[in-house]
Amino acid sequence: MDTSVGISVEINGALVSRSVPAETLLIDFLRDDMGLRSVKLSCDMEICGACTVLVDGLPMSSCTTLAADVDGSKVTTVEGLIIDGVLDPLQQAFIDHGAVQCGFCTPGFILAAKALLLRNPNPTRAEIVSALDGNICRCTGYTKIVEAIRHAASA
């Protein structure tokens, strides 16, 4: 029996059509088939947010999403936030505010923050906390991440 599924996805602006085994996880599809290594595997159980990608502008855990589930959707990773070589204001703010240490959680944080700013361009601190509370950073203590997001929002 053929267990493959045909999917058609817009990934960082480029349309991709593939046939993948049904059980293929989105993270493996993005990292191994698409070479998008910014999508990081950490907790592997939807807790930490390191594998966050945007699906139609909403943050999802790619470790626990099937590639088949994003058929017909737009998927964005941090690589896709760079337009014509220019960083997204969030990416720049993370640099400027030292909101990055080891950097392993960083793509997930930036994408979760991007999703927040897409629907709420001027979030309060409480709204930032609510949107980012599911992303774990073990290095920074979060203070500079909040600073960076507030700065990017006000810019």
Place this chain on the structure above:
Amino acid sequence: MRPDLLEKVSGKAEFISDVSIDGMAYGKVVRSTEPHARIIGMDVSRAEQANGVVCVLTGADSGLLTQTDWGLFYEDRPVIARDRVRYVGEPVAVVVADTQARAEAASRLVVVEYEQLSICATPEQALAGDAPVLHEDFRPISDFYFKGTARGQAGTNVFQDYLLERGDVDSAERSAQRIFEHSYSFPGIAHFAMEPHCAIARFDHAGLTIWSGAQSPTAVQKVLARVFGLPIARVRVIVPYVGGGFGGKASVKIEPLVAAAARKAGRPVKVLLSAEESMLTCRRLAAIITIRTAIDAEGAILSRTGDIVMDGGAYADTGPAVALKSAHRLVGPYRLPNLRIRARAVYTNTVPGAAFRSIGGPQAVWATESHMDEIAAELGEDPVDFRSRHLLQRGDEVIDNLRPLDVDPTVMMDAAVEATTKGHNHASRGLALAVTDPGILPVAGAIVRVHADGSVEVRSMSVEIGQGVRGVLQRIVAETLSQPPEVIHILDPDTAGAPYDWGTGASRSSMIMGLAVEKAAGDAVSKLLALASEAFELETTAISLAPGGLKLGDKTVSFGDLFHAAHGIDSGDVTGQASITPRSLDGKLAQAPLFWETAAAACTVSVDPDTGVVALDTYAGVADIGRALNRSAAEGQEEGAAVQGLGHALFENLVFDDGQPMTAMPLLYRVPRLSDVPADWTTVLIENGDGLGPMGAKGMGEGGILGMAPAIANALARDHGVRLRDLPMTPERVWTALSARKWHAS
């Protein structure tokens, strides 16, 4: 600006888990399900026949190894379990397959038959007279990774027994007016680095190459050379970006196992642990600490004794050093005329203990700073005043024969107090101070190579693990060479090209590697000037470096021009090289510690009386770092360390029930989240330029973790009337204490 940040925000940074090698297979580790057992049978045949499986490494393959057991203080740890396992999670097999998914699937087909042995689940059990002995044969090795030898007692489970003594405690206690004694406990803590352990090993004609997320690549190199009977020159260790370590990737962890799998597979093998497996690989040592202080009629401290028992887990790793440092870190920045602190570390049938940010520090400071407040409360004195009466001053001796104190604890305490006084009730504040002696070996080397196009490569073994070391080294080299930072390229640490360095940890890299690259860049400057002097027939005094090249009087030439003039073609390079040793800086680095890593922390908390949930409302952390080489990175180190402290203060606890890990899983192990961190947060960096490092910097990055837990406990005691002596201070524990107090009062 840190050169790594652009790569990290844009997704280009290559971490060890992103690295692929041609021909690479994937290994999945099969782990012991028993805390202590004899392996009486293992059936790998179904796994071997599974789709895509290359081979299965087991203890039966020990013939591939020149040395079957390794360690840092004792050669107590088998590369792979042979006939016995000592903790749940110990590797018993590695299934190697052509894909990760197939390796995972086949690993479930390995069947292991165990015969259970009686266990030491806790240090108390391990110290009991009839306890099973986990390691019958003690093989200590001296000066191998840390200086010194562990003082274990063969035939027991005690693998370190250290005594720190000053004066005569017994007489002091006999003459005391009052004696206070309290016991505190500190749990095992997972490092929880976001990137789990990962390594790739390849054997080829050149020897063994290993790519690893290692904090101590040269220790990995040394151990692998012994395990596989190779010359150090034939073992190459390469370290790309590492997704967090905090000590959990220091010394040596999974590399011998991964290399053994590659040896058997006959092709490169990558092993990427799951987050859960990383939690079964190492942890902070749990501790039970009893501390006793004698006070005279005037309320002055006469003496202090401490008894520290640390749960070292199944293999010693660097536990002996952790125990020793815990004794030192129990002292505190106080005048203590008489002192007797005993620190023991014992084997138990649990995940091996290992280094973790400020080894032994959080355990000791939790006890000593809670105890200080308890004494002040008993004496009816404000904790700030009580501490003030005993505080050491700059230049005082903390521990005999160590470097005199190089900070002003009063200044630090005052800064923390001030930051948490604004708008708060004075009596609600919790305070904690700490003074630690980083165990830094002042040995490092670096190479700075200037190319004809003006680009500069820096080769060092310092690992970029988030602390920003590449930015610091880049800045130092740029300033020494008078070049813009963007032409300075810090290469991935690679033992094939970079000189020996002890490792990335103990707050040492900015300082020690900073000095090494500064000196190596200086060496490059001398060589460039000498070459220019020859090529252009000028006195070296008439030549200086300028962005992009050199200034010859009022004329500027590029590096290309220099090599053209010197070599006839516009190619070539100049290599500056330098080493730092204990004799460097006129011997100033010989005395330990190189600096005192100190901390002052103050906070206010609120408590939900219905549930016992504690919320941190305000926090201030103070560090004396000599000089901030990168301000936001330095603040980030302090903040991140303090939030890790918040984790063990309120949430984190690696629980073992009869040796079974109960919380070693991301779903069950609660680390601090954004909502736990208050908006009212102050980080104070004291900069007097008085460190021995570049530009007067001291090391930093560990102190911030020390004060949080006792500061919270002290705030809880002062403001809410409950004293907690066990970490973490969970809602249930706080509620239970509140209830007991209410019952007591009624």
Place this chain on the structure above:
Amino acid sequence: MRPDPFTYHQPKSLAEASSLVAELGDGATFYAGGTELLLLMKMQLAEYRHLVNLKKIDGLKTIGVEHDRLVIGALATHCDIALSTAVSKHCPSLSRLCSEIANIRVRVAGTIGGNLCFAEPRADPPVLLVALDAGLQLVSAHASRVIPASEFFLGPFETARKPDEILTTIEIPLGTGAASFERMKQGNYSLATAAISRSDCHQTWIGYGGGPPKRLNGTGALLDRDDGRTSEEALFAAVAEDIFDLEIPSDLEAGESYRRHLIAVAVKRALASLHETEPTGVH
């Protein structure tokens, strides 16, 4: 971690989906948000050879008011519900609950129907929906029925749904459709939850992590008599008596007596928020 291989079915109708699961038997299950199911399959705690995806079936995500009911499609995600103006108008406690489930990624992917059918005893939505007197519509290829939420949850991970039945809609009566809800949560799951209906009879339901939502009759009766002066002591005593025989879990996260206390606190707070908020029944 990866799930074992399976076949992915994408039916276009409820009848087709139901028939597929009926034909394929034990090795098949419905698949919606996947936040629980995929995790279990990755961890090898659940094994299915066939996943029948419900997400391509039209109409299962609709949220709106029909007559005297708030009707929520079972495939609506927690995020959809949290953002729905109809829900925030008629059932603000459900809005709030759905905006606080797990983390934002789980709220984006996870569906209300999946949550209810999974019947995790520590989940919050069952307690509130029972107190709201919600009806759950179950559809198979040949039949359709609506059962009260209070009869749906049978035990931990156990519901009244037959294997080939699909939960399609959750219907909340508007007249009695408001209730207050509080939960005590410290880790990833709630330790105690309580919901009190605003109807004349103060139906009081709790979640305690050990089984389906439990109705507290004595406490409800006490609240019916409440003249606004019920003491905390009396309330806690009533709750304690109601849950006296209940088998309360005790584990590393929290011991039994603490959990019993938290249940009372949850009831107390649900009562307080009931008093604070204006009724929002039919207008």
